Amino acid sequence: MMSIRSLAGACLSAFVALGAFAVPASAQNYPTRTITMIVPFAAGGPTDVVSRIVTAHMAQTLGQSIVIENVVGAGGTTATTRAARAANDGYTLITGHMGTHAASVPLYPKLAYHPEKDFEPVALLAGTPILILARKDFPPKDLKEFVVYVKANAEKVNAAHAGIGSVSHASCELLNSILGVKPVGVPFNGTGPAMNALVAGQVDYMCDQIVNAVPQINAGTIKAYAVATPERNPSLPNVPTTTEAGLPAFQAQAWNAIFAPKGTSPAIIATLNAAAIKALDDENVRKRLLDLGSVIPAPVNRTPEALATLVKNEIAKWTPVLKPAT
Numbered sequence: 001m002m003s004i005r006s007l008a009g010a011c012l013s014a015f016v017a018l019g020a021f022a023v024p025a026s027a028q029n030y031p032t033r034t035i036t037m038i039v040p041f042a043a044g045g046p047t048d049v050v051s052r053i054v055t056a057h058m059a060q061t062l063g064q065s066i067v068i069e070n071v072v073g074a075g076g077t078t079a080t081t082r083a084a085r086a087a088n089d090g091y092t093l094i095t096g097h098m099g100t101h102a103a104s105v106p107l108y109p110k111l112a113y114h115p116e117k118d119f120e121p122v123a124l125l126a127g128t129p130i131l132i133l134a135r136k137d138f139p140p141k142d143l144k145e146f147v148v149y150v151k152a153n154a155e156k157v158n159a160a161h162a163g164i165g166s167v168s169h170a171s172c173e174l175l176n177s178i179l180g181v182k183p184v185g186v187p188f189n190g191t192g193p194a195m196n197a198l199v200a201g202q203v204d205y206m207c208d209q210i211v212n213a214v215p216q217i218n219a220g221t222i223k224a225y226a227v228a229t230p231e232r233n234p235s236l237p238n239v240p241t242t243t244e245a246g247l248p249a250f251q252a253q254a255w256n257a258i259f260a261p262k263g264t265s266p267a268i269i270a271t272l273n274a275a276a277i278k279a280l281d282d283e284n285v286r287k288r289l290l291d292l293g294s295v296i297p298a299p300v301n302r303t304p305e306a307l308a309t310l311v312k313n314e315i316a317k318w319t320p321v322l323k324p325a326t
């Protein structure tokens with residue numbers, strides 16, 4: 001005959017065990033309404049383009065609309081601060097990247113969020129190699145001439161970017177530090193508008209993510225000196241690597257990923273992660289991302305845990321590079 005004490009202990013253990021699997025109703029049925037995806041830069045730029053390609057498929061899987069909200073300013077940190085403070089109910093997400101969730105940490109001493117403490121990583125969407133781009137009539141005809149020209153005209157040349165801490169700003173800070181130059185920075189609300197200025201010849205050069213550059217390079221409206229990855233990119237077979245072009249020290253690849261506010265339930269994170277992975281396995285989504293030069297994450301890199309590790313490693317990588325810039 002079980003004693004009262006043993007019976008009580010057994011009931012308590014059963015209750016605790018059941019509680020561990022109890023998923024709040026809100027998470028069980030998630031999502032039941034439209035999801036807002038904040039994009040920290042102007043429409044038409046690389047972050048916006050990658051986010052729209054993937055979330056359009058995620059919305060089909062989730063059975064709810066995902067509305068993109070472009071929130072600009074301060075190199076993406078305005079939007080990222082807003083996302084960090086949003087309700088952690090799964091209905092406000094952000095497509096962040098190497099800038100908002102790594103480079104901004106050393107560049108903003110009073111950053112109102114911390115990428116690791118204030119967000120739940122959801123899924124890595126795409127790796128985006130960086131290219132050195134210039135207006136079509138910029139005098140240097142190759143990277144070697146670019147280096148000589150920029151050093152000789154350091155006081156006159158300017159470089160477009162999407163705000164302090166953006167990918168375009170951080171990666172060109174690395175390039176400029178390697179060259180030992182400090183060109184005039186020309187900020188925009190995203191490299192969508194910045195690319196328009198480059199095509200119009202209003203700015204001299206820019207370090208930008210490949211997904212923003214492929215259409216313009218193929219249209220012949222801008223110059224691409226090199227891609228800052230060890231291998232050439234299949235979408236741009238004629239663009240040399242920085243190593244081939246004589247500047248092996250400049251290696252830079254960004255990435256775009258989905259984050260949710262801290263405290264978003266594991267069940268909701270798992271639902272969103274599964275939808276993102278399904279999108280990355282869809283042939284149309286893959287074709288669109290690959291045609292724009294994206295590097296689609298291998299399955300092992302698609303987990304929330306892998307994204308958390310990436311963010312930690314990227315903050316550690318970019319902090320010593322960018323600290324002197326502050």
Ligand code: MLT
Binds near residue numbers: 045076161166189191
């Ligand atoms: C940047 O960090 O440069 C942004 O990705 C630009 C953009 O997406 O518009």
